[in-house]
Amino acid sequence: MELSDEQFVRYARHLILEEVGDEGQERLLQSRVLCVGAGGLGSPILMYLAAAGIGTLGIIDHDEVDLSNLQRQIVHATASVGKPKVVSAKETLERVNPTIEIRTYPDRLAPNNVESIFADYNLIVDGTDNFDTRYLINDAAYLGAKTVVSGALLRFEGQITTFRGGVEGHRGEPCYRCLFREPPPPDTIPRCEEAGILGAVAGVIGTLQATEVLKELMGIGDSMSGQLLVFDAIGMAFRKIRYKRNPTCPLCGDIPVITSIVD
Numbered sequence: 001m002e003l004s005d006e007q008f009v010r011y012a013r014h015l016i017l018e019e020v021g022d023e024g025q026e027r028l029l030q031s032r033v034l035c036v037g038a039g040g041l042g043s044p045i046l047m048y049l050a051a052a053g054i055g056t057l058g059i060i061d062h063d064e065v066d067l068s069n070l071q072r073q074i075v076h077a078t079a080s081v082g083k084p085k086v087v088s089a090k091e092t093l094e095r096v097n098p099t100i101e102i103r104t105y106p107d108r109l110a111p112n113n114v115e116s117i118f119a120d121y122n123l124i125v126d127g128t129d130n131f132d133t134r135y136l137i138n139d140a141a142y143l144g145a146k147t148v149v150s151g152a153l154l155r156f157e158g159q160i161t162t163f164r165g166g167v168e169g170h171r172g173e174p175c176y177r178c179l180f181r182e183p184p185p186p187d188t189i190p191r192c193e194e195a196g197i198l199g200a201v202a203g204v205i206g207t208l209q210a211t212e213v214l215k216e217l218m219g220i221g222d223s224m225s226g227q228l229l230v231f232d233a234i235g236m237a238f239r240k241i242r243y244k245r246n247p248t249c250p251l252c253g254d255i256p257v258i259t260s261i262v263d
């Protein structure tokens with residue numbers, strides 16, 4: 001694949017980086033990334049991935065833009081209140097970079113559609129805000145041999161990590177269930193609308209996720225696989241926690257219990 005004159009100019013600041021260059025940029029242009037959620041995390045993820053020239057960018061979200069989203073969901077604008085989030089996000093991203101393909105799924109990711117949707121992508125970015133979807137992404141990506149760059153937010157905190165233990169060459173690297181085996185009981189989980197979130201914290205975590213996606217796709221630098229990075233905006237501090245595959249993990253352990261996605 002040859003870069004066009006337009007692409008040489010558009011991606012000039014990437015091309016000049018020794019670690020990226022023509023080869024790295026061509027890899028991004030050939031990549032297919034699915035972002036689950038076009039909300040607080042999905043907004044910066046999608047903006048940076050579109051700008052970076054990810055060749056095919058998928059967006060799945062079942063929701064519509066609400067006025068209370070705009071405090072942090074910067075891919076959406078006031079004029080888009082009431083529109084499906086995937087439509088609003090696509091309009092913004094096409095203004096940023098009309099040269100990439102953007103595919104939209106105005107659906108909720110569920111056991112009955114996850115495999116067919118994931119099949120078209122080589123990397124999944126998790127920008128969801130609920131545990132059911134997070135476990136579904138983890139399990140389906142592991143079974144389908146996809147890399148996941150995961151992020152989560154609460155109040156003034158956020159965290160990111162990467163799972164790719166299902167991918168050839170990365171067997172033995174841990175999954176989300178190695179960290180947290182089962183979803184917490186529903187009544188113990190504080191949700192964003194109850195607990196609140198400082199909008200810019202979503203920008204920090206989503207931007208870190210976008211950074212990790214680009215690095216994973218180009219195969220440069222240290223991976224966040226097996227490492228949880230926790231950000232605390234109040235103390236303005238980052239903490240890194242290393243974790244390993246759990247041999248008793250129901251998904252990637254020695255005796256797997258979860259061997260397919262059950263509808």
Ligand SMILES: [Zn+2]
Binds near residue numbers: 175176179249
């Ligand atoms: Zn596991």
